[in-house]
Amino acid sequence: MALSLYDTMAREKRPFVPKDPSRVTMYVCGPTVYNYAHIGNARPVVVFDVLFRLLRHAYGERSVIYAANVTDVDDKINKKAAEEGVPIDTITDRYLAIYNDDMATLGALRPTHQPRATQTMAEIIEMIGKLVGNKSAYAAEGHVLFNTQAYAEYGKLSRQPMDDMIAGARVDVAPYKQHPADFVLWKPSKKNEPVWDSPWGPGRPGWHIECSAMIEKSLGLPIDIHGGGIDLLFPHHENEMAQGVCAGHDHEVGYANYWMHNGFLNMAAEKMSKSLGNVALVHDLIQQAPGEALRWALLVGHYRAPLEWTGDLIEQSKKALDRLYGALRRASEVEAEDVPPPAAFLSALEDDLNTPAAFAELFGMATKLETATGKGRAQAKGELLAAANVMGFLLGDPEDWFQAGVTDDLRAQVDDLIAQRLEARAAKDWAAADRIRDELTALNIEVMDGPTGATWRIKESG
């Protein structure tokens, strides 16, 4: 195992060395549950799911602890709840359940822990208390603010120079802030909003402190890997780290040993944004394409590069999986040998999750499976399956991949037509055989004649 990861803090790839190989910890910022997740939300989920699987492969399933939080206190949640006239947990429970279902369809394993802000309130308040106690934070007008001047390394992660931050500020500075960069840890709730008691008055926590507290509660600081979208680098992660370190943790050890950020996903050359109305919801996409194809599409480029989300990308991803499932289907009679993934494949993933290179290896394995003979086929099949499974692919039945959604009626009809066609071909009645093939084509079925019979597939869903 020679895993190296690009660490945003160091701005370079570093060999991955966990603090404790028997307890590797990873935290990824999860969703705010007030609506359906869009495909951009799914990118970090899938990217870090691949890392989760790779780490489990390397260190053992029980040695990797992965937490992804759920933000369930938020202005947008409040707004939605008010619109529907229901308590916020009606909203958050509903969308969290949908979120988990949708991510499962994309082949993402459930994180070991899925902490929720509302269930971490005591720890959040305790952490704020520590910060106030050691002068890293101060109370003002019902708010509690983090004192960025108290933390000399503030800005180190995102490399935001403090002075410039002020110059570029696009928002009026609240009068109770001692320094423009100071940010909220606790704030009063507005009327009709959820409220919790605290030593600084009733209110609710700021967004950043939630994550710090949830990490500490579910994993313990410092953690090995902290992941999330690049947009969260500043201010969210910078603030999270400042709080975590100042709340009493060792400045030497730090907060997270590796910071990983995935690139943004763009729609049609524009940033996908709900305000632009160009969002693609995972919930809708999985009706139109197999979740596995969407997963493939999300990994087709390197995770740190921006990804252009297009319909063509989904089509190409389906075809890529057609290739791999096709090789497996043609080897359905072969019993896969129990072998580990090839070294070249693992090397690709271990090189900062080079998924495109890993895909290239999978194609190579598929060709090897197609061309190998005898015992070599069993080995090739085993290698392909073992490798793909590390990435969360090829977990389904090849027949199902090609015949997904086919009703029993259609299947019976197709089987009947193929049987007829087989007879016609045996009688060398090519006209009849072609006529039957046309009928199948009309049903959106494509036949593939083989030496011992015919197989078939759905031509195109679109």
Place this chain on the structure above:
RNA sequence: GGCCUGAUGGCGGAGUGGUGACGCAGCGGACUGCAAAUCCGUGAACCCGAGUUCGAUUCUCGGUCAGGCCUCCA
């Protein structure tokens, strides 16, 4: 204004100081009654300009273009 990415064939997308992966599409061939699938082969690219170097797509600088962050967006 400040900070930070990126620019590779028709498309997507790795990588490398010296033979430029892989997938899709294209072309030729094998196989097939014909196809499809598969196999074999093949054409096709490193934004522009300087510099370093025996040699740069790869390193440095400048330019152009594109994108992100600087408001609780993944």
